Amino acid sequence: MLVQLRQYKHEEVQFDDNRTTGESQTEDTVNPDSEEYFGKDMDELDVETWETVEHEDDPIQRRSVTIGGVTAVSVPRKPTDEDDPDLPGQTIQLRMGGGIENLAQAEIVEVQDENPQEPEAEGKVSKEDESHGKASMDEEP
Template identity: 45%
Template sequence: MLVYLHQYREDDATETVRSGDAVGPDTSASEYFDVDDLETDEWERVEVDGRVLQRRAVDYDEVVAVSVPHDNDEDEEDGDDPDLPGSTLQLRMGGGTEYVENAVLVEAQDNDP
């Protein structure tokens, strides 16, 4: 199964984002540094409920099952930030299990229904 998620984190920038205005250089990082295969950060800034957060799209292939594990009341310091969208998702794959924090499931598609 192919699973497509959005993962969120706090924005680490101190600048303000004005509505309708783009923040950042007018040229792409590849053009600026004149490098074709420059790896850029995959996080983008988005506004959610009046707050600027960072979001990235993540996809996983060959997922067997997706679930939301129960919260462990004894260990409240670890895990999701309650101020961010999403929750921890558990992805079970043939080779093991992966946990993705502050994630929102966008789509899960079975390649062989």
């Protein structure tokens, strides 16, 4: 399965620069012309980018996470030690071929099958065919 999540953390504010609380630290440090600087567009690079959003009038950071190859998704019944009641989300447990990964302070956005199997239609009649009735080929109009 392909799982898309949002993960949250407290903003790591550094007051030794000219930045004000709420400004994104990640965007401020990235050269806006990334293709010229890195030789590639930023979307092509595997970079962890957190954006600053507001939650209950406080700035927090959020990122989108997409993970493939997941076989099961679960949410613990009770909060874990990693869960922070001041942030949205909770611990999400992902089971994959190589083991189990926990993502703290996460919310599920979407889960989808990467390789959906089409059911075989052989021997099945649609409700539309049943309700309208079909004339056989031998009947005259």
